[in-house]
Amino acid sequence: MKMLIDSAWVDSSDRSVREVVNSANNDLIDTVPAATASDLKKAVNAARGAKIRMAELPAHERAAVLFRCADVMEKRREELSLLLARENGKPIRQTREELAAAIRIFRGFGEEAKRIFGKSMSLDMVPGMEHHFAFTIRRPVGVVAAIVPFNYPVELYAHKAAAALAAGNAVIVKPPSDCPLTLLHIAEILEGAGVPRAAHQMVTGTGQVVGEYLAREEGIDLISLTGSTPVGQRISRLAADTLKKVHLELGGSDATIICADADLEEAAEAVILGRLARGNGQICCAVKRVFVAEAIHDKYVKILSEKAKKLIVGDPLDEQTDVGPLITESAAKDVENDIQNAVSLGARIRAGGGRRGAFIEPTVLETVPPEAKMMKEETFGPVVPVIPFRTMDEVVGLANNTPYGLQSSVFTNDLTTALDMAYRLDVGGLIVNWSSAVRVENLPFGGVKMSGHGRESIHDTLLEMTEQKTVIIYNALSVFNKTGQ
Incomplete structure (x- = not known):
């Protein structure tokens, strides 16, 4: 398969590839491009333009894209579940469940895209500010880099990519190196669902090349990573120079x-x-x-x-x-x-x-x-x-x-x-009275200490992937007796 950069399916600039193997029998399933720094530069440049288009896209249109994608995923659920079982190794009964969860997440973020609210505040708690009015709005962060792990790639991709699009961001996805194929098929579905040009890109390759480039790159506004704690530490260090937001869901000793x-x-x-x-x-x-x-x-x-x-x-x-x-x-x-x-x-x-x-x-x-x-x-x-x-x-x-x-x-x-x-x-x-291995998509999920920071859920992730902006309008109110300017 090819990777998706600027809404085009492309090979890597040096034609290098990585093999995707069924670990149950060592059979070769397919190959994918091994992206280079040149490929990543193109993807980031395209995303910087796409973030403007996404920020201007009305919430109902963002929601419609996610709904259409979920509908096609549901129609192709068995095909995608079989591919995921082959490349990931999870039993087919469990990959079907994972696809079902991802479909719910896409639909959930489609609904939540229509419920991104700010707050309104009068300022009469402060003497002299009685006639002024303030409110907040939530705006997209810009370009999100989503680094997806191998263990639950489809479900965790949905938590990151669908959230980024619902919030009005452009997103560059790094799928897991060992099992990227199912996500590439979903990327095709998302393109067909009408996502704006370059708003959703998927770049294949190693973490050392793709993940680290995205962490360093100043054109990325937020990194969302699910992975091991050592990888999270490495990504955090690389991201520190540009002070980008970093959202980490890491390991556990539950x-x-x-x-x-x-x-x-x-x-x-x-x-x-x-x-x-x-x-x-x-x-x-x-x-x-x-x-x-x-x-x-x-x-x-x-x-x-x-x-x-x-x-x-x-x-x-x-x-x-x-x-x-x-x-x-x-x-x-x-x-x-x-x-x-x-x-x-x-x-x-x-x-x-x-x-x-x-x-x-x-x-x-x-x-x-x-x-x-x-x-x-x-x-x-x-x-x-x-x-x-x-x-x-x-x-x-x-x-x-x-x-x-x-x-x-x-x-x-x-x-x-x-x-x-x-x-x-x-x-x-x-x-x-059940195991620790419970994650429900509408509940906040995340850890403390070396397990990361931030929370993922159909509501919380949108807060992570938006910025709160305060707006103050002077002399907007006349309801209070004048005591100040």
Whole structure:
């Protein structure tokens, strides 16, 4: 496939390409251009012109473009879901769900485009300002660079690109290097839906070339990145020289706390669906650490391990598959190394633990020491360490003992305990009686500490991608007695 620059489908200026491979069988699916600095310069220049056209486009027309795109995506949902399963490795049942979420997000931003409001304010709180009137308006930031990760590329692309267009911005999308094809097809759909020229561009290539160029480029007004924390740190440093806005949704070491009064079957099923059998374990807010009350620890580990052993690992196109391959064999080797590191430090494998190519068996470990790598850093695969705790104070300390702070969850039937955790855990979101791997498109999503800053949702992202402008009209009011000028 080609990439999209200035509403034209083009090769890279030096004709270089990257291969897109099915990690389940190593089959070549397609190639895409490997963009150069020259290609990126053209894209940014085109976007600077497009931002003017977008800022002048009425909200109802921006909404109509997003609605038309969503309608065609829905008609082509099965085709796009199959392609996503092939290039990404997520099981087909889950890629269908991802397409459905992206369609909802496009429609949601279409509606929200018509609800970008300012505020009106009288100034009579200040002596001498009684006759003056002020209001705010929200205007597009200009050109948005959207850097999309591999794990949920279609859904997270929708959160960024549809939001940028709804707000009246031009957007340059960097799709994930290993699975860009589904997004390129959606870019074709968006072009057909009538998006203004160069308002939506998609430039393929590596993060080192494309992502870093966009971060440095003064013609970019906002960077929206979902990715790892080290990548977020790098992008932030590069963006600092131009003081552009940076919106980061980064990694997590998400804790699930299972109290003694929890429903163990439900808590085990939540961890299965919130880590081992969801996105092949490659989700930023998936369950990364499970803390279980000491009194129920052994019973819980037995239930969880038995469920993990029943999961079907295999071809992502097979309707029965629960767990597909990781995005690359290299990624699977990283997860395997994390498992071996934990075992070398005393952890016991209760289920799984093996690797075949890019496939990792759903793995449950116990007696994992705090110095194990997976307890300190993000392991991106279907692996769950289970750790006992004695008191709530102890588990709060354990859960917060991480540089990350994306989401957590707690299983309890005690409302006071649940609310206590909401206040004490250093995270951007807490889920009660389900896993941490919950994201609903109309709710604010994002983290604290090294998990990033800013919030994404159908409402919040529009606030991130617009600027608030204050307007003051002198001598506009006569309702108050004159006491000043």
